[in-house]
Amino acid sequence: MTAGPAFTCVLDARAKLGEGPVWSVDEQALYWVDIKGRALNRFDPATGANRAMALPEEIGCVAPRKGGGFIAGLRSGLWQLDGEGRPVTCLAANPEGQGASRFNDGKTDPAGRYLAGTLDEPKAGGKAHLYRYDRHGLAVLAGGLLTSNGLAFSPDGRTLYHADTPTFTVRRYRYDPATGAISDGEVFFRLEPKDGDRGRPDGAAVDAQGCYWSALYEGGRVARFSPDGGLLSEHPVPARCPTMVAFGGPDLRTLYVTTASAGRPADELERLPQSGGLFAMTVEVPGLPVPPFDPAA
Ligand SMILES: O=C(O)[C@H](O)[C@@H](O)[C@H](O)[C@H](O)CS(=O)(=O)O
Numbered sequence: 001m002t003a004g005p006a007f008t009c010v011l012d013a014r015a016k017l018g019e020g021p022v023w024s025v026d027e028q029a030l031y032w033v034d035i036k037g038r039a040l041n042r043f044d045p046a047t048g049a050n051r052a053m054a055l056p057e058e059i060g061c062v063a064p065r066k067g068g069g070f071i072a073g074l075r076s077g078l079w080q081l082d083g084e085g086r087p088v089t090c091l092a093a094n095p096e097g098q099g100a101s102r103f104n105d106g107k108t109d110p111a112g113r114y115l116a117g118t119l120d121e122p123k124a125g126g127k128a129h130l131y132r133y134d135r136h137g138l139a140v141l142a143g144g145l146l147t148s149n150g151l152a153f154s155p156d157g158r159t160l161y162h163a164d165t166p167t168f169t170v171r172r173y174r175y176d177p178a179t180g181a182i183s184d185g186e187v188f189f190r191l192e193p194k195d196g197d198r199g200r201p202d203g204a205a206v207d208a209q210g211c212y213w214s215a216l217y218e219g220g221r222v223a224r225f226s227p228d229g230g231l232l233s234e235h236p237v238p239a240r241c242p243t244m245v246a247f248g249g250p251d252l253r254t255l256y257v258t259t260a261s262a263g264r265p266a267d268e269l270e271r272l273p274q275s276g277g278l279f280a281m282t283v284e285v286p287g288l289p290v291p292p293f294d295p296a297a
Contacts, residue, residue: 004233007279018258023248053085063107073103092138110157112294117148121156215242247287
């Protein structure tokens, strides 16, 4: 394992719970959300400008939609948003209700289906699930979860990675891009809970060499894992709670990471005043473009 280059702040956003970065190749812009700030954001790296679009409820994840607008995971369910981030149509209600559950991390699959999971807010019952949404509707892929997170695909689209953050575990599944079915789940890696300072696996992305980049919540770093689950390198982030990574830039060699500030202790925010910001670093191995959500998939 090597200590790699560090992230620097590209947007001092002071988000409550920054999450869900996704790069739009068409627009050369980064969309990201502030879950607790109830906003969809568009960051333009060419100008450094960020535009925040307010939402009526928490938004956990988002993806550009083929034909315009977005698909997004809100507390109440999966929604189609228009180009201004306004909810237009509820595509699927949150099957767990809204009392103690909301949509969290999501990602499109190679065919343009949308995978998204929920968060069990009391973090006691393992009531969260991972879902797949396509033209057939919503289907359960996995259950018994606390915080569904860390979705990413291998370069050939045949392996799905998925984290359950509070259990410190990332699993991998065989994925059938033709049907969106998963099988043969196994532990990809599990971090040591007793080593609390090193964080828990949150949002993720895979690079062109098939390595898995994981934002380590409460670990103050992003780590890169080989396709066999070995830790390759660690990259400090000047915020204690990195939440999700995404590759962007013209050559997909900029790795962005969102961070959280909500609920963090005052001394931590004093020491790390850019918590809640958007950070980036240049990487040697590029990422892979994430396809838009395709309503026909
Ligand atoms: O995915 C996220 O960033 C969640 O929305 C966060 O709240 C965070 O991942 C989560 O709280 C971590 S954990 O469930 O407490 O371990």
